[in-house]
Amino acid sequence: MSSPNLQVLLPQEWPGALYYDQDELDAVTRVIKARSPFRFYGERPQQEADQFENEFAKHIGTEHCLGVSSGTAALQIALAAMGVGPGDEVLVPGYFWVSTVGAVVRSGAVPGLVDVDESFSMDPLDLRSKISERTKAVIIVHMGGVIGQVEKIVDICRDNGLFLLEDCAQATGAGKFGKMAGSFGDMGIFSFQLNKNITAGEGGAIVTNSRELYNKSFAIHDLGYYRNEKGRLNFDDPDGQLWGIGSRMNEITAAIMRVQLKKIDTILGSMREFKNELKSELKSWPWLKTRFVEDPEGDGGAFLKLIFPDRHISIDFIEGIMKRGISVKEGGGYPVHMTDWGLHIYSNIPSLVNKRSICGHHPVWELAENSWAKEREYSIGTLPVLDSYVERTVIFCIASRLENEQKNGIKKVFTDTCETINNIHNLLDHG
Ligand SMILES: Cc1ncc(COP(=O)(O)O)c(C=O)c1O
Numbered sequence: 001m002s003s004p005n006l007q008v009l010l011p012q013e014w015p016g017a018l019y020y021d022q023d024e025l026d027a028v029t030r031v032i033k034a035r036s037p038f039r040f041y042g043e044r045p046q047q048e049a050d051q052f053e054n055e056f057a058k059h060i061g062t063e064h065c066l067g068v069s070s071g072t073a074a075l076q077i078a079l080a081a082m083g084v085g086p087g088d089e090v091l092v093p094g095y096f097w098v099s100t101v102g103a104v105v106r107s108g109a110v111p112g113l114v115d116v117d118e119s120f121s122m123d124p125l126d127l128r129s130k131i132s133e134r135t136k137a138v139i140i141v142h143m144g145g146v147i148g149q150v151e152k153i154v155d156i157c158r159d160n161g162l163f164l165l166e167d168c169a170q171a172t173g174a175g176k177f178g179k180m181a182g183s184f185g186d187m188g189i190f191s192f193q194l195n196k197n198i199t200a201g202e203g204g205a206i207v208t209n210s211r212e213l214y215n216k217s218f219a220i221h222d223l224g225y226y227r228n229e230k231g232r233l234n235f236d237d238p239d240g241q242l243w244g245i246g247s248r249m250n251e252i253t254a255a256i257m258r259v260q261l262k263k264i265d266t267i268l269g270s271m272r273e274f275k276n277e278l279k280s281e282l283k284s285w286p287w288l289k290t291r292f293v294e295d296p297e298g299d300g301g302a303f304l305k306l307i308f309p310d311r312h313i314s315i316d317f318i319e320g321i322m323k324r325g326i327s328v329k330e331g332g333g334y335p336v337h338m339t340d341w342g343l344h345i346y347s348n349i350p351s352l353v354n355k356r357s358i359c360g361h362h363p364v365w366e367l368a369e370n371s372w373a374k375e376r377e378y379s380i381g382t383l384p385v386l387d388s389y390v391e392r393t394v395i396f397c398i399a400s401r402l403e404n405e406q407k408n409g410i411k412k413v414f415t416d417t418c419e420t421i422n423n424i425h426n427l428l429d430h431g
Contacts (some may be wrong), residue, residue: 006325008409013302013333015271015400016192016199026343027255037251038068040231044230053205055261056190059173060185062207064214067249068221071191074204075103077139077247078187081216082163084109087369088136092382093122093347098168098318099399105364109136110373113346115383116293120305123150124383130157134372137163142171142181143196143344145301145393146293147270150176150184157185165189168202172298172373173199181300182207184285189218191255197267197300198260200253220244223395258281263268267400268300274407275398281411282306285418287427306398307389311339313425314392320417326410334397345390347380 011018027048036042040048049067059066065257067428068074084090086108092101094113104111114130117123122140136159139148157164164185168174172190173180173195176274182188187210190196193202206217217227224244225233234240276299279290308314318335328334343349350356355378357363365373380387421427 005189005411006413007324008413008423010326010328010334010397010405010406010410011189011258011399011400011401012329013334013397014194014269016260016263017194017201018399018401019260019267023259023262024256027259028252031255036399039248039251039254040227041211042251045231046251046255047253048258049249052249052254052258052261054370055173055258057207058204059261059264060180060188060207062188063209064207064211065172065219066071066206066214067223067254068204068206069206069247069253070202071189071193071196072099072103072207073245073247074189074191075099075139075165075167075246077187077217077220077388078165078206078213079103079107079109080188081213081258082165084136086367087134089132089134089373091127091130091135091138093139093145094386095120095140095344096139096167096346097169097353098343098349099169101142101346101418104139106358108364108367108369109354110134110364110370110376111378112376113378113382114138114383116117116389117148117385119146119294120144120291120386120389121146122153123303124149124152124156126385127153131156131162131306132316134167135162137165139165139167141169142184143169143175143301144291144303144305145171145174146291147171147174147176147181147295149294154184154234157354163187169193170196170303171300173268175298175339175407176295177298186210187213192257194262197302198257198264200256200260203249203253203257211248215239216242218394220346221247232429240400270402271302271398271400272296272299274402275299277407278398278411278414279305282414282418285422287422288418294366301381301395302400304398305338306394306396308392308394311391313421313427314394314422316421317417318394320411320420324413324416326413328397331399336339336395338393338395341390341395345386346378346383347390352378
């Protein structure tokens with residue numbers, strides 16, 4: 001029984017920006033009127049970045065927060081603050097964004113890959129088997145706002161004396177049984193780029209409970225030096241005479257982020273409610289699985305992962321929902337098959353698979369300090385569990401603003417497509 005073509009046109013996957021209104025406009029105006037877009041000094045500084053940092057730390061439940069210019073910068077700063085460098089190994093899951101593994105390589109360290117579990121997050125059992133005397137830190141990545149077996153990973157890191165960094169770029173506002181993403185590890189990083197839960201177009205943050213890691217991050221994010229009470233660089237503090245980058249958060253970003261932070265529960269609540277509703281609807285087909293989420297109430301992301309018995313059926317599903325009228329405004333990228341999810345999976349990052357250098361000199365794998373990692377491979381086949389999921393998983397984006405008509409349209413199209421697939425492939429016995 002197929003539906004007529006419904007033409008369900010969906011908004012793009014820009015959760016925070018879809019909620020922009022007069023409040024963000026007023027926030028920007030406030031900074032412009034004060035003629036003080038720089039956080040450390042100006043005509044009439046508004047201390048937007050200071051206030052954002054306090055508010056964000058409180059939201060996450062950590063002692064410290066540092067606003068920075070992007071999630072990518074935050075990752076690089078955090079690893080540098082942990083002292084990660086040549087000779088070290090950093091373990092990462094195989095499902096991430098290129099920035100995660102890029103930060104490891106840019107630090108001069110060697111990335112080691114860990115397989116995932118049914119939540120598409122790092123598998124603690126595989127992590128335990130991959131730790132070596134070279135391992136200095138572990139990065140877990142809460143992709144699409146879902147937190148995996150983080151408690152076990154915290155224990156493993158503690159038992160082995162390893163730093164734990166949480167990449168929460170896609171998980172602002174997500175949590176697990178009341179504890180927020182970013183508050184489990186030694187450090188957490190966030191992104192406020194356009195595709196993220198809350199956004200200023202660009203921006204990022206680092207959170208930690210460690211005064212020492214905060215201080216180091218502060219210096220590294222701002223040229224390697226601290227600042228005095230007038231906001232001027234302090235050259236005299238020997239602890240601050242490092243080599244840093246220029247990655248400060250500006251006042252306009254901070255002012256927008258303060259407004260967006262107030263909207264986070266509404267934005268996540270809207271995505272979570274419909275995602276969980278759609279998931280219950282799909283339970284009628286035992287052969288169709290969704291990503292395991294231990295605490296659906298803490299689910300903090302737009303992405304719904306649909307796992308099919310095989311690749312063939314997963315492609316049929318995409319074709320089926322598109323044929324029935326699902327489309328995304330302005331050519332948005334969803335639904336997407338995971339094999340087409342470029343730069344998100346270890347095996348589809350050419351610079352990793354081909355072990356490229358940072359900028360034309362010796363790749364990190366050829367540095368004398370990293371000679372133990374010379375033969376390391378990153379090609380497909382390295383992480384069998386993730387490889388198997390990637391082959392048969394479709395990612396669908398639940399936009400943060402959907403009309404009832406759109407929600408009903410999605411449900412109808414999904415249901416009709418699954419029914420057709422069920423009949424064609426005779427899947428009743430598949431569970
Ligand atoms: C998992 C993950 N880490 C890091 C980043 C980097 O953040 P940004 O784009 O702010 O540099 C992203 C952004 O897409 C991400 O998804």
